[in-house]
């Protein structure tokens with residue numbers, strides 16, 4: 001699908017990857033770019049720059065999601081492409097507070113469910129549409145620094161697969177975006193795991209480029225870091241070796257973090 005003349009909604013679009021996607025869609029002459037974020041004034045700033053439409057939405061709320069979809073259709077007539085991009089993380093393991101697990105679950109998984117529940121029936125009526133779900137390489141591999149992030153991003157990939165299996169034959173395209181590190185405010189400069197990701201981080205504009213070419217080809221995985229595909233294939237073929245490699249890497253990270261803490 002070409003994005004020219006399409007009505008496109010992007011969630012989590014006030015900064016980072018979402019903003020880069022909105023800018024790129026506007027450059028590609030989308031008919032309308034709906035810039036949505038829980039941070040209304042920041043969404044407004046991006047939308048003013050592009051001549052888009054800003055709509056506030058907390059993606060973790062089904063009512064807020066439904067209101068975003070309804071208002072977009074009221075103002076723009078339809079939704080051709082829905083980019084479910086908003087995401088959050090909490091660094092830590094299974095012992096993180098339950099509230100942190102719940103927040104990751106609500107934003108990284110249930111938001112995609114709310115979007116699909118609201119948007120898919122309307123796309124089915126029209127016989128076409130495109131769902132772009134921003135997951136992460138953490139959903140194909142793992143994110144050593146965060147148990148809830150890894151778990152919920154795996155669930156996001158699983159949902160995207162399920163949607164593709166059920167709705168692609170009925171005219172709805174589905175792509176799942178799985179970047180490794182991306183240079184946005186999402187990466188915490190003081191966290192050793194994020195410092196590791198930052199070493200090979202790409203720009204949000206490179207993610208937007210990967211999304212455009214994946215949509216053009218109408219393929220499932222958008223991989224701004226092609227090596228993620230190689231690691232994913234290695235994991236499938238040598239699961240135990242892959243786990244051992246990550247365990248060794250994780251030990252190195254934890255030693256580094258401990259050394260830093262003891263110097264403070």
Ligand SMILES: NC(=O)c1ccc[n+]([C@@H]2O[C@H](COP(=O)([O-])OP(=O)(O)OC[C@H]3O[C@@H](n4cnc5c(N)ncnc54)[C@H](O)[C@@H]3O)[C@@H](O)[C@H]2O)c1
Pocket residue numbers: 011012013014015016017018036037038039057058059060085086087088107134135136137178179180181182183184185186187197
């Ligand atoms: N930056 C990375 O290294 C990286 C790597 C892989 C995947 N991702 C994924 O890419 C997506 C975008 O990340 P980013 O790097 O641009 O992050 P970011 O923090 O720069 O931007 C995320 C945006 O989502 C918004 N948001 C947060 N909670 C929301 C909610 N409940 N409702 C609506 N909006 C909400 C924030 O206000 C913010 O504008 C996320 O899903 C993230 O998990 C990021």
